[in-house]
Every structure is written in C-alpha cells, then in structure tokens.
Amino acid sequence: MTTPVSAHAAVQVRRVRSFVRREGRLTAGQRHALEVLWPRYGIASGGGPIDAEDVFGRVAPITLEIGFGNGESLAAQADHRPERDFIGIEVHRPGVGHLLVEIQRRGLTNVRIFNEDAVEVLERCILPASLDAVQIFFPDPWQKKRHHKRRLIQPAFVRLIASRLRPGGMLHLATDWSDYAAQMQMVLLEAADLFEPEGLQPVPERPPNRPATRFERRGEHLGHRVSDFLYRRRDRG
DSSP, X not given: OOOOOOTTHXXXXXXXXXXXXXXXXOOHHHHHHHHHTHHHHBOOGGGOSOOHHHHHSSOOOEEEEEOOXXXXXXXHHHHHOTTSEEEEEOSOHHHHHHHHHHHHHHTOOSEEEEOSOHXXXXXXXXXXXXXXXEEEESOOOOOSGGGGGGOSOOHHHHHHHHHHEEEEEEEEEEEXXXXXXXXXXXXXXXXXXXXXXXXXXXXXXXXXXXXXXXHHHHHHHTTOOOEEEXXXXXXXX
C-alpha cells in the first residue's frame, strides 16, 4: 500500500543537512549585487507561501531549481525561455550574488531567489501542486559512504517535491557520480506511485533545456559520466 503525498509529507523529511554553509569570499560585484539587487529579486522564507502571480506580476509556468551553484544554468535558461518563470534556491551567498549579477547583466525579469535551505522553502513557501518543473543539477555527492545520508536525493525529499509539483510536472536530476546516479534511480523507482520515467533512464543525451555547467565540464575532464534523469509527476499518487 502506497502512502499518499500531502502537506504532512513535509514533516517526514529528514533533518540531516545536505549541505555545509561555506560562506567563501564575496567579490565586490557580488557584495554590491546582494546589497542593491536582493530587495528586488530575493524572497525571504519567513513570509509564508508565495503568490507567484504577485511575485512575478503574471501567470506563467514555474521552474524551481534547487542548489543553483553560481546560477549560470538558471540564468541561461531564464534568458532563453522568457515565457517561463524561474525560482532558484541556493544556500551559499557568493552563488546568490553571482546570479544577481547575471540577472542584471542579462536584463532578466523572470527570476526570483531564495537564500535558504531547500527543505524549509518547499515546506513553508511553495504551495502544493504549484510547480511545473523541479530541477536539481549536480548536487553535492557526499562521496564518503558514511556521508551518503547527507545526500539530497532521499525518499522523503522526493515525496516532498512530488507534493509541490502539479500532475504532469517534470523532475529533472543530473549527476556525474555513478553511485549517486544509481541511488537517484533507486529512489525514483521506490516512488513509482508518484513519478513515471520520461523515456529511457538515464536519458541518452543531455536534455536541451539543461545548459552545460562548470560542474559538468569539470566532471567530464575527470572522466566522469554525466547522467540525467527525467521523471513526470503522475496524475494520481
């Protein structure tokens, strides 16, 4: 018997952090962007569930990217798909600052940012069945076996994502670590009541909507094989 996804699923998500806050050094440009641009493009998680129409000033499909790094992929997607709105979540402020610089440089109006833990954002700020796509590209692989519990892609987290995706919405994962790819595939297999594969998994080639990132290029340089997974939210579950 399968367990239905509901708002209560948020309570079930593990509290082992999938990240360590490493502030790093902010460049002068990033610091300026955080001071000047954050009030326009940033969203605080303390305000409760967001009204996307109010946030973006329109009704449009919404893609949520979790852990956008320096934002290069998110900015490129928003630039090439102006008909879609994008929400990014990243815990590291230098990456947020870098994305804000890119937003200004490209003149983007369809991007908003959370500088928070993704679990907390999904629980508090994203309404059920309000997202059209969720993407997680190259999350921290936590290579040591004793640290695998810190990996982001876990059963409870995937079920929380499912509760926020509309029926038919897409979940797109990518990694360049073979054992993490196997874990991702297993987790999605265990969530077969919620997600169905969009064709062969992993997909044979990089999907066109995912720009190549520095993580991908670095992994390929090291001889890592990149695996992309595309799953569609079932109408029931």
